[in-house]
Structure formats: structure tokens, C-alpha cells
Amino acid sequence: MGQxxxxxxxxxxxxxxxxxVLSGMFEHSARVAGDDFFGFIDRGYLAPWIREAHQQNETVVSAAAAAAGRLAAxxxxxxYDGVIGPWFVDVFGQTAGVTRLHYALLLPPEQLCLHRVQSRVGHGFTDLDAARHMYAEFANAEIDRRHVIANSDEANTLAIHLQQLVRDGSIMRPVAPPPGCPR
Structure with a gap:
């Protein structure tokens, strides 16, 4: 079983x-880009950040989690690169079929995130109001601070830091079993 x-x-x-960068640091690795799974929807697509997209988002994220879990198995x-809030990480892990996973929440300053969103070229998401809303959701979420990487280091530096956190197990978290399912 992989990680x-x-x-x-x-x-x-x-x-x-x-x-x-991080995926390239492991001998046998796969990067699952969660956003790519939204591109599989041909008709009936809803912008993921609107309330009406809840069922779509659960379905798409579940498909991505299943793919990630199968590759790990x-x-x-x-x-896995995607928006998985702390409020959804257990469902994600359950769908992936894992009992534990490494969880890292990148949370650089809000203004940096907004600048990056605003200056994107060729990316489907550029909605600053939605970006502010999602930033606030992550910033205000109840989460063990060891999972939060709140700096704006370069990607290579962050990836090296994350690789070390994975190696020493400090961002590992158990996945709660589904209700009524003993472990």
C-alpha cells in the first residue's frame, strides 16, 4: 500500500x-489533480463554488478520491491536489479506502492567493469573491495547526518541507470510519 x-x-x-514538485520527489508516485475531475462533466456542470453544486461536488470529489485510493492501493x-476542507477529509479518506492519510493545508496570506487567482492565465477559476469566501472557510476552520502551512515560500521549498513532514509522520491523520462501521 502506498501513501x-x-x-x-x-x-x-x-x-x-x-x-x-512533491509528487516528483517520490520513486513511485502519482499526482491526482482534483480539478481535472470536474472537466469530466459534459453537460449539467455547475460552478463548484455555488450552493446548488453540492451534490455535483460530492460526486466529483468521490470519484477523485476513489482514483487516488486505487493508485495508493x-x-x-x-x-492529491484539490480543495478538501477539514470538514470533508474523513469522507474523502473513507471513499479512498484508507485508514489514514497525510493532510497539508496550504494557507499563505489571503492577498497573495487573491493576486494569484486574479493573474491566472488559462485557468478556469478566476472568481475573486468565491476565492475570498473559500479562503475564509479554510482560515476559520477547526483544524489541528500542525496541518496548516501558513507561509508563502517558493514551491520547491514548500515541497521539500512537505516531504519531510510526510517522512516524519507529523501531518498524518487517521480517517474516522463511517458511522456505524467499527474498525
């Missing part, structure tokens, strides 16, 4: 850039 590393945060936090170190 599952979730690199999450609000839009503009640097998830994709850091995840690409195949022996790969999987770096």
Missing part, C-alpha cells in the same frame, strides 16, 4: 504547483 498525501487550500494557495505515493 496518500492531500495538499489542499483555497484557490491561489499554490496546491497544483507544490503538488507537482497499487503501491504509489499519491499526491
Amino acid at each position: 496518500l498525501i492531500v495538499v489542499t487550500g483555497p484557490p491561489g494557495a499554490g496546491k497544483s504547483t507544490v503538488s507537482r 497499487g503501491g504509489y505515493t499519491v499526491v
Whole structure:
């Protein structure tokens, strides 16, 4: 069984850039880009940040979690890059079929995230109001601070730091079993 590393945060936090570097640091690895799974929807797509998209988001994130879990079960170190709030990490892990995972929340300063979102080229998400809302959700979430990486280091530096946190197990967290399911 490989490991599952979730690199999450609000839009503009640097998830994709850091995840690409981090995935390349392991001998057998796979990067699962959560945003790519939204592109599988041909018709009936809803912007993920609107309230009406809740069921769509659960379905798409569950598909991504299942893919990440299958790759980890195949022996790969999987770096999942996507928006997985602390309020959803247990469901994500359950769907991936893992009992524990590494969880890192990238949370650089809000203004940096907004600047990155605003200056994106060729990226489907540029909504600053939605980015502010998601930033606030992450910033105000109840989460053990050891999982929060609140700096704006370069991607390579962050990836090296995350690799060390994975190696020493300091961002590992158990995945709660589904209700009524003993472990």
C-alpha cells in the first residue's frame, strides 16, 4: 500500500504547483489533480463554488478520491491536489479506502492567493469573491495547526518541507470510519 498525501487550500494557495514538485520527489508516485475531475462533466456542470453544486461536488470529489485510493492501493505515493476542507477529509479518506492519510493545508496570506487567482492565465477559476469566501472557510476552520502551512515560500521549498513532514509522520491523520462501521 502506498501513501496518500492531500495538499489542499483555497484557490491561489499554490496546491497544483507544490503538488507537482512533491509528487516528483517520490520513486513511485502519482499526482491526482482534483480539478481535472470536474472537466469530466459534459453537460449539467455547475460552478463548484455555488450552493446548488453540492451534490455535483460530492460526486466529483468521490470519484477523485476513489482514483487516488486505487493508485495508493497499487503501491504509489499519491499526491492529491484539490480543495478538501477539514470538514470533508474523513469522507474523502473513507471513499479512498484508507485508514489514514497525510493532510497539508496550504494557507499563505489571503492577498497573495487573491493576486494569484486574479493573474491566472488559462485557468478556469478566476472568481475573486468565491476565492475570498473559500479562503475564509479554510482560515476559520477547526483544524489541528500542525496541518496548516501558513507561509508563502517558493514551491520547491514548500515541497521539500512537505516531504519531510510526510517522512516524519507529523501531518498524518487517521480517517474516522463511517458511522456505524467499527474498525
